[in-house]
Amino acid sequence: METTVDKFTTRTTSAMEAFEKLEKVGEGTYGKVYRAREKATGKIVALKKTRLHEDDEGVPPTTLREVSLLRMLSRDPHVVRLIDVKQGQNKEGKTVLYLVFEYMDTDLKKYIRSFRNVGQSIPPQTVKSLMYQLCKGVAFCHGHGVIHRDLKPHNLLMDRKTMTLKIADLGLARAIIVPIKKYTHEILTLWYRAPEVLLGTTHYSCGVDMWSVGCIFAELVNNQALFCGDSELQQLLHIFRLLGTPNEQVWPGVTKLKDWHEYPQWSPSDLSSAVPGLDKDGLDLLSKMLIYEPSKRISAKKAMEHPYFDDLDKTHL
Amino acid sequence: MDPEDIDVVQPLDRERGISLEDFKLIKMHMSNYITKLAQNVKVRQRVVATAITYMRRVYTRRGLTEFDPRLVAPTCLYLAAKAEESTVQARLLVFYIKKMYPEDIRYRFEIKDILEMEMKILEALNYYLVVFHPYRSLTQFLQDAGMMDLMQFTWGIVNDTYKMDLILIHPPHLIALACIYIASVSKEKDSIAWFEELRVDMNVVKNISMEILDFYDNMMNNIEERINIAFSKLPLRSA
Numbered sequence: 270m271e272t273t274v275d276k277f278t279t280r281t282t283s284a285m286e287a288f289e290k291l292e293k294v295g296e297g298t299y300g301k302v303y304r305a306r307e308k309a310t311g312k313i314v315a316l317k318k319t320r321l322h323e324d325d326e327g328v329p330p331t332t333l334r335e336v337s338l339l340r341m342l343s344r345d346p347h348v349v350r351l352i353d354v355k356q357g358q359n360k361e362g363k364t365v366l367y368l369v370f371e372y373m374d375t376d377l378k379k380y381i382r383s384f385r386n387v388g389q390s391i392p393p394q395t396v397k398s399l400m401y402q403l404c405k406g407v408a409f410c411h412g413h414g415v416i417h418r419d420l421k422p423h424n425l426l427m428d429r430k431t432m433t434l435k436i437a438d439l440g441l442a443r444a445i446i447v448p449i450k451k452y453t454h455e456i457l458t459l460w461y462r463a464p465e466v467l468l469g470t471t472h473y474s475c476g477v478d479m480w481s482v483g484c485i486f487a488e489l490v491n492n493q494a495l496f497c498g499d500s501e502l503q504q505l506l507h508i509f510r511l512l513g514t515p516n517e518q519v520w521p522g523v524t525k526l527k528d529w530h531e532y533p534q535w536s537p538s539d540l541s542s543a544v545p546g547l548d549k550d551g552l553d554l555l556s557k558m559l560i561y562e563p564s565k566r567i568s569a570k571k572a573m574e575h576p577y578f579d580d581l582d583k584t585h586l
Numbered sequence: 587m588d589p590e591d592i593d594v595v596q597p598l599d600r601e602r603g604i605s606l607e608d609f610k611l612i613k614m615h616m617s618n619y620i621t622k623l624a625q626n627v628k629v630r631q632r633v634v635a636t637a638i639t640y641m642r643r644v645y646t647r648r649g650l651t652e653f654d655p656r657l658v659a660p661t662c663l664y665l666a667a668k669a670e671e672s673t674v675q676a677r678l679l680v681f682y683i684k685k686m687y688p689e690d691i692r693y694r695f696e697i698k699d700i701l702e703m704e705m706k707i708l709e710a711l712n713y714y715l716v717v718f719h720p721y722r723s724l725t726q727f728l729q730d731a732g733m734m735d736l737m738q739f740t741w742g743i744v745n746d747t748y749k750m751d752l753i754l755i756h757p758p759h760l761i762a763l764a765c766i767y768i769a770s771v772s773k774e775k776d777s778i779a780w781f782e783e784l785r786v787d788m789n790v791v792k793n794i795s796m797e798i799l800d801f802y803d804n805m806m807n808n809i810e811e812r813i814n815i816a817f818s819k820l821p822l823r824s825a
Contacts, residue, residue, distance in 0.1 A: 326676060327701045328708065330668040337669060337715030354713045356705055364705060 287355075288316060288369075304372060314352060317368040320359075332366060335439045338415055339368075342439070347406030349373065349426055349437040373426035373435060377485070380427055385492040390546060395432065396489045397551075397581050401573065402434040403482055405586065408569035410436065411475045418473070420481035421461045422488065459504045460484065460494045464515070465563050467505050469527030476563030482572070483558030490546045505532070512559060513537030520561040550577035587646065587754045596649030604650060608816035612650060614749045615813045616641055616659045621745075623660055626682040627674045629667055631745065632719060637666035638748045639717045644710045646754065651821055653706065656693050661703040669715045676700045692822060719753070720744050720762035727759075727766055731780045740769040743798065750801050756794055760786065764794035 288305040294315065295302040303316045319332050339351040353369040377399070384391050391399075403425065410417055417424075417439060424438040463480035466473070487495035496511070498504025509515070514534050515523045523529060540552050540559075547555065554577045557567035567575070595609050604612075617638045624634045640662040644653060660679050667674040676697045687693035724744060728734050743765040747753065752761055763786060770777040781788060 325697050325701070326673070327664070327704045328668070330671065330673055333665070333668050333715060334671070336713045340712075340714045341716050354708075356709065 288314070288367075290316065313372045315370040315372045317370060319366040319368065321364050321366070328366065332368075336368065338439045342410060342413060342415060345406060345409040346433070347402050347435055348409060349435045370437075373428050373433075373437075375427045375429055376437075377422035377425040377427060377434065377489075380429075381422055381488060381492055390492060391489055393490075393546075393548070394581070396486075397578065398432060398586065399427075399434050399489060400482075400486055401578050401581055401583065402586055403436070403485065404569045404572045406434070406436040407478055407482060408573060411478070411569055415439070416473060416475055417478050417481075419458065420478055420485065421458045422485060423458075425485070459499070459501065460497050462504060463563065464505065464508055464561060465526065467501050467508075468523070468529055470563075471527070472563075474563050475568065476566040479558050479566045479569065479572070480563075482569070483555055486551075486555050486558065487544045487547075490544050490551070495543065501528075509533070509535050511538055511540075511543050512561065515561045523561070548577075550575070550579075553577070589751070589755055592642075592646050592751050592754055594646070596652070598651040599649045602651060602819050602821070604816070604819050607812075608819060609645075609650070610750075611809075611813050611816040612655055612820070613642060613645060613751070615817070616655045617749050619659050620663050622686065623663055623679065623682055626686070627663075627667075627678055629663075629672055629674060630670070632721065633663070633666050633670045633672060635719045635721070635745075635748055635753070636670055636717045637663040639719075639753050640666055640707065640711060640715075642751055642754055643714075644707055647710050653703075653710070655820070657695055657699055657703050658707065660695070661700050661707055664700055665704055665707060665715070717753075718758045720747070720758040720765065723759040724762040724765065727762055731766070731777060733766070733770065733775060733777065736766065736769045736773060736775065739773065740765050743768055746802075747798060749805075750797070752794065752797065756790070760790055760794060763791045764798060767791055767795045768798060 287309065288307055291304045291306060291313075293301055294304050301318050303318065305314055305316045306312070307314055319329070321328055336351070336354060339348070342348045343351045350371040351368060352371060355367040355369060357365050357367055359365050381391070407417070407420070417436065419438065420436070424436065426435045426437045427433065461481035461484045463477040466477055484495050496504060496507040498507045509532060513519070513536050514532050517524055540556055541547070544552065544555065554567070554572060554575045557575075558572070560566045593606055593609075595604055595606055599609070620637050620641065621634055624637070637659075641655075641658055644658055644662070645655075660683055664674060664676055664679055679700065680695060680697055683693055683695060721741070721744060724740060725737075728737055728740065744762065747761055747765065756764075763781075763784070766777070767781070769775075781791070
């Protein structure tokens with residue numbers, strides 16, 4: 270067995286020598302991300318370095334989940350491509366994992382900010398193309414039984430030249446098991462969090478992603494997040510103020526949710542007042558993504574067929 | 587996967603005299619071991635099934651001499667528990683292994699052995715960790731057929747299929763159907779009409795059923811002794 274261990278170590282060390290780190294481009298939840306060059310080919314990649322737990326528990330479950338889901342999903346053009354996984358050792362001799370991803374030069378958060386900073390809006394056809402790609406990627410994930418659970422502009426990578434959008438950061442995602450229940454709480458970034466999650470639902474479904482997609486849609490048009498609460502309650506109030514306070518008529522079962530309380534009563538306002546830059550079809554699609562009852566919310570697949578996308582050239586998407 | 591790619595005894599193992607029969611027996615014994623260990627640490631059947639699938643996948647690529655099954659088995663359970671979001675501490679596994687085999691030095695492993703093996707298994711599996719099982723479709727099929735009374739019996743047959751390599755070869759829903767087929771025939775339930783409406787290749791379902799029944803037959807004679815002989819061919823401690 271000794272020989273195998275030796276072989277194994279040499280193999281992984283040389284694997285890490287295969288890349289030249291160029292710069293640190295980000296610091297994720299569980300490690301640093303580098304832009305790096307593959308020495309053999311000159312190809313630029315993103316290296317996501319994952320430290321293993323200090324507490325003797327090996328590879329973190331979130332990493333395992335991300336890697337295994339990416340192994341299944343990263344064939345799709347709208348899911349970030351995991352090229353390889355390499356084991357290596359850091360300076361202290363601890364094992365580290367490197368996830369080798371294709372390199373994407375920006376993300377949707379930065380992209381939106383670049384327009385906001387100069388006081389411009391993203392061209393409507395660009396919004397449409399990005400939204401279509403987002404729906405397509407989400408449809409692929411959902412089709413494979415995977416709910417992302419943390420869709421937000423920061424997790425949507427982009428290539429500025431080709432205007433390609435790809436879904437990344439599947440660390441919180443999980444494969445659906447039926448019956449769909451009891452997923453970990455406290456997962457989504459507040460602004461994109463679906464009302465049922467805020468109200469403490471125990472039944473997560475694909476709808477939580479579609480709500481996030483809706484929020485991202487509005488943000489692409491407005492250059493501003495649609496609902497920006499800084500606490501769960503405030504987040505709910507932001508939502509209620511625009512869409513009306515939900516009740517048993519519009520959302521059967523809402524008052525039975527764990528964290529439901531009595532709230533100020535708002536009646537629904539016109540979506541067009543909140544997203545003035547969006548045309549009629551766009552508003553219709555957005556309203557279907559922001560339906561209160563999760564099972565009634567439009568699916569990613571259905572969204573792709575919505576008239577809003579009719580005039581989009583989809584041949585290269 | 588093709589059965590021909592699964593039933594391959596690696597050269598190093600062949601040198602030690604391990605036959606295909608031995609290979610299958612050892613994998614079966616290790617499946618049982620994973621199940622028993624899992625009962626101690628209390629994880630769901632789904633985790634057990636995933637762990638056994640990992641173990642079986644590992645041995646399509648690595649030999650028994652190279653990867654000690656006595657360490658691979660608990661490590662697969664450790665990994666499966668993480669992948670299925672019900673993490674079990676390595677410390678706990680080490681504790682129960684010791685409890686199950688207090689005297690046997692061949693089963694003496696420390697936390698660091700499991701963590702090292704975890705990395706090797708991940709490489710061997712090429713990080714493909716998502717596994718689909720027959721349990722989900724089993725429930726749906728039985729509901730659809732109105733045969734929920736067969737649930738417990740069929741569930742047990744599905745569990746038994748993990749003593750073989752079926753999960754590597756056939757789609758999970760066909761395995762589920764084969765188990766339902768066996769259950770309905772042995773309980774003399776009339777399920778022919780229901781099966782006919784399914785639009786699945788009944789020949790495949792029947793072939794899988796035959797494999798399972800052959801396996802049950804084969805298990806009857808001197809299984810303990812045959813397992814012991816198979817294990818005696820393994821190196822004492824290969825990690």
